[in-house]
Amino acid sequence: MPSATLISAQSFLVDRIVPDCEVIHLPSADVPGGILKYRIAVSAFRSQERPRRLKFVPAQNITAPDGSIIFDFRHHSPGNWAHLLTMHLPLLFHISEQLAIPWQQALILMPKSAPRYARRALAMFGLKTLFTDDIVHGAGVEIIADPWQCFWPVRPDWATTHSVLSALHAAIAREDRQLPRRILLLRRDTRTLTNSADIVALTEPLGFEVVYPEDYTPAEQAAFFMNAEAIIAVHGAGLAPLLYRTKNSAHMKLVELFPCGHITSVFRFIATQTNTAWVGVRGKLRPEYVKPAYRLSKPYRRFSLDNFEVDPRSLMLALRKLEIAA
Known part of the structure; x- marks a missing residue:
């Protein structure tokens, strides 16, 4: 898995006098088989x-x-x-x-x-x-x-065989709803953005439309990832159809929004396998997140489904890095 970038909210953790966003380098990593x-x-x-x-x-x-x-x-x-x-x-x-x-x-x-x-x-x-x-x-x-x-290393090949894609394209062809090319993929029940109005105000002028996956059929959700040019998505199950993009799919850009309590490399890895440029954006820290994050002998799961706030500045940095915004 190649190296990548994760961007945090503006804070004094970079400079105690002039607050700024952390731009975190995620090193390359091996993804083991079995x-x-x-x-x-x-x-x-x-x-x-x-x-x-x-x-x-x-x-x-x-x-x-x-x-x-x-x-x-x-x-x-x-x-x-x-x-x-x-x-x-x-x-x-x-x-x-x-x-x-x-x-x-x-x-x-x-x-x-x-x-x-x-x-x-x-x-x-x-x-x-x-x-x-x-x-x-x-x-x-x-x-x-x-x-x-x-x-994990080989599943994109299994999900994009001729028979799988034929069934998927046939299901998509039965749908007739016009789907957006730039998508802001949000969640309703858990991991919701507490400042979603700010994020919508930032992304709407760039052509992004708000989408909730449960409002669409499975075929339409697959079509999002086959046809969109850019997606901003809260980390979660709504990103699963990313796997069904082929290595020859048109290049897509993905910004994945994380709450601090649930940072994973699952979709970052799938992005590298499916011709998708990826940048992560981490939501704002809360005091109660800090101590458990350093207890390395225990899984860090307690805050996984928390609602969270994304700093518009960090999201704009991600969009600029992917050349979606000037």
């Missing part, structure tokens, strides 16, 4: 996800339809839009191709509580699904991925 094994076997597939039930109900036994090949994706939070699009589905696309399993034969097991948008994403590719927390008997693919993220 071991991926899979085989077709007759088995009893049990959910690894904890069912969301008010009271315990023993799992029942279900037999898969004859001719189906089971892919049990009831693990690693498949109800999360980003996990489903960037982990589970690329794994399905790769394994089905390697084992010559037609998509029509694949039966995708998902938790009974899987949200509507996850169901719509699977339907977009025409996949057969079974939403259940029960034990399912039949022929299926047993998968060992160690670690689970071991295929």
